[in-house]
Each structure stands twice: as C-alpha cells, then as structure tokens.
Amino acid sequence: MKLLVENLAFSHGTQTIIEDISLYVAKGEFIGIIGPNGSGKSTVLKNIYRALTPKAGMSFLDGENVDGMSRRKTAQKIGVLGQENNISFDFNVEEMVAMGRSPYKGLFARDTEEDQRIIDRALSKMGIENMAKINYMNLSGGEKQRVLIARLLAQKTDFLILDEPTNHLDISYQLQVFDSIRELGVTVLAAIHDLNLAALYCDRIYVIHKGRVYKVGEPKDILTKEMLLNVFGVYADIAIHPITNKPSITYLPKSITLQKEKKI
Amino acid sequence: MKGKEYMQEKTRQLAAQKEITNQGEKWTFSAMIILLFIVSLGSIILSIGIGPVAVAPLAVAKIMLHKLPVVQAYIQMDWTPLEENIVWVLRLPRVALGMIVGASLAAAGVAMQALVRNTLADPFILGVSAGASATATLGMLFGVFSFLGSYSLSISAFIGAAISTALVYYMAKVKGKINIAQLLLTGVAVSMIMDAVTKIITLSAPNALGLHNAAFWMSGSLAGAKWAYLKFPLIVIIICMIILLAYYRVLNVLLLGEEAAGTLGISVERVQKLLIIICSLLVGVTISVSGSIGFVGLMVPHVTRLLVGSNHKRVLPVSALLGGILVVWTDVAARMAIAPEELPIGILTALVGGPFFIWLLRKNAKS
Numbered sequence: 001m002k003l004l005v006e007n008l009a010f011s012h013g014t015q016t017i018i019e020d021i022s023l024y025v026a027k028g029e030f031i032g033i034i035g036p037n038g039s040g041k042s043t044v045l046k047n048i049y050r051a052l053t054p055k056a057g058m059s060f061l062d063g064e065n066v067d068g069m070s071r072r073k074t075a076q077k078i079g080v081l082g083q084e085n086n087i088s089f090d091f092n093v094e095e096m097v098a099m100g101r102s103p104y105k106g107l108f109a110r111d112t113e114e115d116q117r118i119i120d121r122a123l124s125k126m127g128i129e130n131m132a133k134i135n136y137m138n139l140s141g142g143e144k145q146r147v148l149i150a151r152l153l154a155q156k157t158d159f160l161i162l163d164e165p166t167n168h169l170d171i172s173y174q175l176q177v178f179d180s181i182r183e184l185g186v187t188v189l190a191a192i193h194d195l196n197l198a199a200l201y202c203d204r205i206y207v208i209h210k211g212r213v214y215k216v217g218e219p220k221d222i223l224t225k226e227m228l229l230n231v232f233g234v235y236a237d238i239a240i241h242p243i244t245n246k247p248s249i250t251y252l253p254k255s256i257t258l259q260k261e262k263k264i
Numbered sequence: 265m266k267g268k269e270y271m272q273e274k275t276r277q278l279a280a281q282k283e284i285t286n287q288g289e290k291w292t293f294s295a296m297i298i299l300l301f302i303v304s305l306g307s308i309i310l311s312i313g314i315g316p317v318a319v320a321p322l323a324v325a326k327i328m329l330h331k332l333p334v335v336q337a338y339i340q341m342d343w344t345p346l347e348e349n350i351v352w353v354l355r356l357p358r359v360a361l362g363m364i365v366g367a368s369l370a371a372a373g374v375a376m377q378a379l380v381r382n383t384l385a386d387p388f389i390l391g392v393s394a395g396a397s398a399t400a401t402l403g404m405l406f407g408v409f410s411f412l413g414s415y416s417l418s419i420s421a422f423i424g425a426a427i428s429t430a431l432v433y434y435m436a437k438v439k440g441k442i443n444i445a446q447l448l449l450t451g452v453a454v455s456m457i458m459d460a461v462t463k464i465i466t467l468s469a470p471n472a473l474g475l476h477n478a479a480f481w482m483s484g485s486l487a488g489a490k491w492a493y494l495k496f497p498l499i500v501i502i503i504c505m506i507i508l509l510a511y512y513r514v515l516n517v518l519l520l521g522e523e524a525a526g527t528l529g530i531s532v533e534r535v536q537k538l539l540i541i542i543c544s545l546l547v548g549v550t551i552s553v554s555g556s557i558g559f560v561g562l563m564v565p566h567v568t569r570l571l572v573g574s575n576h577k578r579v580l581p582v583s584a585l586l587g588g589i590l591v592v593w594t595d596v597a598a599r600m601a602i603a604p605e606e607l608p609i610g611i612l613t614a615l616v617g618g619p620f621f622i623w624l625l626r627k628n629a630k631s
Contacts, residue, residue, distance in 0.1 A: 075529030
C-alpha cells in the first residue's frame with residue numbers, strides 16, 4: 001500500500017469543504033479523482049500533501065503518518081504538480097528543473113555531479129534538453145508542463161499527486177502529459193477534469209461529490225449514465241470504445257435530450 | 265554505424281558540448297564578479313579624488329596602499345599631508361559607507377522581492393525605510409535604547425523596519441496570496457504615517473536631534489561619515505549576505521509560490537520570518553547611518569536580473585556590488601551638482617528611481 005487516507009475532513013471556518021474522505025492508492029496504481037467544480041477534489045489533494053491542514057483524519061504514506069513527517073521528508077516522497085504555476089521571474093528551463101533537487105540540499109550544500117546527472121536525465125526524458133537555456137516564461141503551456149514534470153522527475157519521488165495537470169492545454173499536450181506520466185511507472189493520484197481522459201488512463205476512479213466520496217471503482221463501473229446525471233447533472237451516452245476498450249462518453253445536448261425524454 | 269552505437273555516440277557528443285557550455289557559463293559569471301570588483305575598486309579611488317579639492321587617482325591609490333601593513337614599505341610618500349587628510353579622514357569613510365549602504369539596500373531589495381514574490385517591492389516604496397526613520401528618531405528623543413550604547417540608533421531603526429515590513433506583508437496577503445495592489449497601497453499608507461511621526465518628532469525637539477534633522481531621515485545623506493560608523497553596517501551586511509547566500513536555493517523555490525515551495529520541502533513560514541528579519545536589519549542599520557535612500561533596492565536587482573537571470577546564487581553578489589557602485593557615484597553627483605552646497609543623495613535616487621518604478625509598473629500591467 002502506497003497511500004492510505006482515513007476519514008479526512010477539512011473546513012473553512014464553519015463551512016465544511018470535505019468530510020469523511022477515505023481512499024487508498026496501491027503501489028503502481030494510477031488513481032483518478034473526478035467531480036464537478038467545487039466538489040472538493042483539490043481540497044482532498046491539498047490535505048494529503050499538506051498545503052492545507054486537515055481538521056480530522058490521517059494520511060499514511062508507505063505506512064508512515066504524514067503528520068509526523070518533516071516538510072523536507074514529505075518532499076522526498078511526494079512529488080506535486082499543482083494548478084498554479086505562474087512565475088514572474090525569469091529562470092531558464094534547467095534552473096526550473098534543478099529546483100526539484102532542493103528537498104535533498106542542505107543550506108551550504110553545493111550542486112554535485114550527481115545532481116547534474118539527474119537533471120540532465122530528467123530533461124532528456126521529457127525531450128526538452130535542447131531548451132535547457134531557454135527562459136521558462138517564454139514557453140508555451142504544453143512546454144511549461146513538460147518542464148514541471150521534468151522537475152518532478154528530478155525530485156526523484158515514486159509517488160505523484162497531480163491537480164488537474166492538463167487544464168488549459170491543447171488536446172495533443174493533454175495526451176502527451178498523461179502518456180509521459182504513465183510511462184514513468186510511478187504511483188499516481190490525480191484530479192482529472194476531462195472524464196474521457198480519466199477513463200483512458202486511470203486504473204481506478206474516485207468520484208467526489210459535495211465533499212464526500214460518492215463512488216469508487218474501475219472506469220467502466222464508475223462512468224455510468226446515472227452517475228453523470230446525479231453528480232455532474234448531464235445526460236450522456238456511454239459505450240465501450242472498440243479500440244481503447246475503455247468507456248467513452250458522449251455528452252448529449254439539450255435538443256437531443258428533450259427528444260429522448262419525449263419518446264420515453 | 266549501427267543505430268544503437270550511433271545513438272550512444274550522439275549522446276556522448278551532446279554531453280561533451282553541454283559540459284563545455286556549463287563551464288563557459290561558470291567562467292563568464294566568475295569573470296563578471298571579478299570585473300565588478302575591479303569596477304568597485306576603481307569607483308572608490310576615482311570618487312575619492314573628486315571634490316572641492318581634487319586629488320589625483322594615483323595619489324589616492326598610493327595613500328590607500330600606504331595604510332596597508334606589508335605594502336607600506338614600497339610606497340614613496342609624494343603627497344601632501346592635506347591630501348592624506350582629505351583622502352583618509354574625510355572622503356574614504358564616506359565612499360566606503362556608500363559601498364556598504366548600496367550593497368545593503370540592494371540586498372534588502374532582493375530579500376523583499378523574494379518575500380513578496382514581486383519585482384516591484386523596495387524597502388522605500390513599502391514604507392520600511394519610513395518605519396525605521398520614525399523609530400530611530402523616537403529612540404533618539406526618548407533614549408529608550410540608550411543602554412545599548414552606540415548600537416542604540418541601529419537597533420531602534422531595526423525595530424521600526426521590522427514593524428513596517430511585517431505590517432505591510434501581512435496586510436497585503438489576501439487568501440494566502442500577495443495582492444500587489446494591496447501591497448503597494450499598504451506601503452504608501454504605512455510610509456505616510458511613519459513620515460508624519462518622524463516630522464512631528466524632529467520639529468518638536470530640534471535640539472535633541474542636532475545633526476539628524478528631518479531632511480536627513482527623509483532624504484538621506486552620506487555626509488558626516490566617520491570610520492567609526494562603518495563597523496556595524498559592515499558586519500551586518502556580511503552576516504546577512506552569508507545567510508542569504510546559504511538560502512539561495514530556498515529563495516529560488518520561494519518565487520514559485522508558497523504552495524509549490526512547500527511541496528519542494530521548504531518550511532515557508534519560517535523562511536518568510538527570516539527574510540523579514542534580514543530585510544529589517546539591513547534597512548534599519550543602513551537608515552541609522554545614512555537616512556533613507558530610496559529606490560536602490562528596486563533598480564539594482566532589476567538591472568541585475570536582466571544581466572544574470574533570477575537565480576539568487578548570482579543575483580545576490582551581483583546586486584550587492586552594483587548597489588555599492590551606484591550609491592558611490594550617486595553620492596559624487598550629490599556632492600558636485602550644486603557645489604559648494606550638497607544635495608541629499610536620496611533626492612537624486614528618487615529623481616531617477618521614481619520614473620524607473622513607473623516604467624516597471626507599466627511594464628507589469630502589460631504582461
């Protein structure tokens with residue numbers, strides 16, 4: 001077991017955001033978290049990687065309580081790709097990736113050859129070694145995301161938490177990001193906005209609705225018409241796609257939905 | 265050649281090329297630091313020579329070398345005692361103080377910008393200087409910190425700087441993020457309040473404050489520098505630079521935002537507190553010897569980043585040296601512009617720094 005979360009709860013003042021969230025991620029699994037905007041997906045993740053302090057509940061990473069771990073140790077075990085990655089200072093790509101080494105560096109530590117090797121490997125794995133000296137701010141959204149994944153690689157963790165990593169990206173980049181993360185073969189817990197992408201890449205999916213776990217299971221059991229209507233409030237048709245063997249969702253516009261309802 | 269071998273060969277070539285560029289980069293950076301050291305030294309010597317009584321640069325260099333223990337024996341004394349007096353007693357302390365003050369203000373600017381993650385931050389703009397001036401005058405008037413002896417002025421200034429920095433920083437935070445408009449406006453308000461306090465104190469107790477009148481606190485001056493004034497600011501800038509350089513990775517990561525920094529193993533709150541202390545120390549100590557000299561902490565880090573990027577490993581030493589050079593030459597201009605009268609140096613830096621700030625604001629708004 002890589003990650004075990006029990007009865008996690010978080011509230012803003014008197015307003016409860018998430019409650020009674022229990023989930024687990026086995027070693028090597030790619031787990032998706034889906035849910036409408038405001039359902040609490042991000043909050044769940046932030047409470048796990050301690051950007052927020054949970055009101056109740058516990059998280060165990062490799063059997064160890066995350067609460068008792070130092071920031072530095074957590075950073076050596078969990079790599080996080082958050083939603084906001086705006087920066088108004090000009091670092092080049094290599095410097096950005098090098099920041100992934102900071103959990104391993106004490107105050108007066110020098111950059112070693114080993115660090116440089118790890119950084120180079122991360123750059124080449126993401127196919128961005130020729131951009132090493134380019135200013136990060138000048139990159140396109142997809143390129144930036146590749147740099148950030150290279151930073152995760154340099155961080156050398158075997159567990160990744162991704163918070164909607166492909167938001168605002170072109171579809172080709174979305175696939176590229178998921179493909180490259182899948183190829184790493186590490187354990188992943190990811191909040192995913194696009195349900196079809198979640199179906200393609202996830203081993204199991206947690207549906208979060210109104211701050212609670214609504215349902216969990218394999219994509220084919222989770223992505224159903226009922227769930228989409230109850231949780232997301234949309235009508236859809238779902239079929240197992242012949243090539244991917246995964247559920248494929250077709251959303252139905254109002255005009256068709258109305259016709260269908262009349263027939264029934 | 266087979267595909268696999270070809271790939272290996274190619275990888276090796278690329279690695280070798282990279283090695284060369286990496287070394288090249290290191291070399292250029294070292295060269296830049298050495299160059300800046302030479303320019304600093306040159307600035308010191310040249311600026312000492314300039315004044316109502318001009319002293320030739322060669323004579324200045326000889327007088328300075330003559331004070332060194334070993335080299336002393338090889339220097340021929342061909343200067344007048346008057347020249348030695350002007351160089352050693354009057355002008356060198358002032359120029360050296362300029363270097364220290366410039367370096368401190370630039371370093372304080374870098375620290376503040378890392379704290380608020382914005383290049384528009386500057387101790388003067390955010391009211392930190394004003395806070396330091398206010399408590400320094402208060403301290404002088406009531407002698408609250410007089411038991412600390414000669415450091416009392418620095419320490420009272422530090423307290424005001426720390427209060428202002430913390431106030432502005434925590435007021436500008438909206439939902440865990442720094443709002444830049446909020447930050448600048450809070451800075452303006454704190455600045456006005458503190459300036460008012462300073463004015464009231466200096467106007468109501470003219471005798472007790474003697475030399476240090478309102479103009480000194482608000483527009484800064486290096487006049488009246490003595491050797492005795494140099495020691496404490498020098499120690500402070502050296503200690504602060506060592507700490508900041510030790511934290512260069514942390515400062516870099518901090519620019520990514522609090523949350524991202526946390527996921528990279530940084531205890532963000534602790535670092536922020538440390539930065540508030542360091543910044544207040546640098547500003548407080550500087551203010552107590554030179555009054556408030558604005559915009560150095562804004563302009564110098566900006567120019568530095570254009571030269572070497574944002575990596576603090578480079579930004580810190582380059583900023584410190586450039587800051588020193590800038591203040592030394594601005595002080596020369598302040599001495600010479602309306603000679604024999606002297607302009608307060610803070611007025612000159614504001615004259616240049618104000619438009620620079622407006623230009624930065626416009627640039628920021630566009631991107």
